[in-house]
Ligand SMILES: O=C[C@H](O)[C@@H](O)CC(=O)C(=O)O
């Protein structure tokens with residue numbers, strides 16, 4: 001498990017491109033049969049990816065999490081962005097098609113990830129946060145995640161937000177997770193921008209063609225930087241940072257948050273005049 005230490009916003013100002021990428025980009029999550037977990041100290045969120053050709057389990061160093069198994073004191077959100085897959089949680093099988101998710105309860109000791117067809121493997125994206133109670137393991141289909149359409153083609157930001165794990169849906173201790181899909185011709189997410197000091201956020205960008213890019217914007221609103229992001233890459237967004245992106249074509253992304261509250265609407269909106 002890779003560990004990422006937190007960065008102060010005044011420190012970030014001194015980073016060059018490679019240092020920004022080293023600290024905030026997770027470039028490779030879906031290597032076949034090699035699960036990837038990144039433990040970051042922003043609200044202790046773990047960001048991970050599993051692409052099983054053969055059945056895959058997670059090998060955790062108990063030293064890093066101070067527990068015998070990953071979910072002893074944690075909860076987990078999973079969304080499958082690949083081919084049909086299967087997650088086995090303490091012996092119970094959950095079929096997850098593309099776009100489907102699973103909330104996995106604290107206390108679940110055995111986890112296995114499988115693909116239905118190894119020539120079109122599942123790609124499971126994982127967010128795990130510390131938890132204090134065992135809430136039911138629940139599958140989330142696309143239809144369960146109520147869609148909200150935002151933006152406008154005139155501002156190139158028409159998109160549909162679906163909340164998977166949130167206080168009015170599948171409940172969790174602190175994790176909030178969902179997916180945003182941009183319509184064809186729309187390329188901007190989360191502009192105008194916001195911050196939420198109360199929560200960190202992680203973005204996974206996908207549904208991108210090989211040569212498509214997203215310029216992901218981060219930093220304090222008056223001190224912005226960008227990270228070039230490709231298909232299947234994730235970005236860590238500290239609580240002091242904006243998180244927004246513009247792509248060379250439309251794309252989708254999964255957002256996950258952890259921190260003080262679970263209130264999606266609790267955002268500090270940044271006036272356009274403040275951005276630099
Ligand atoms: O705090 C919320 C997150 O930044 C995202 O949910 C925003 C988003 O999906 C969007 O505007 O498209």
Ligand SMILES: [Zn+2]
Pocket residue numbers: 194195196201243
């Ligand atoms: Zn946000």
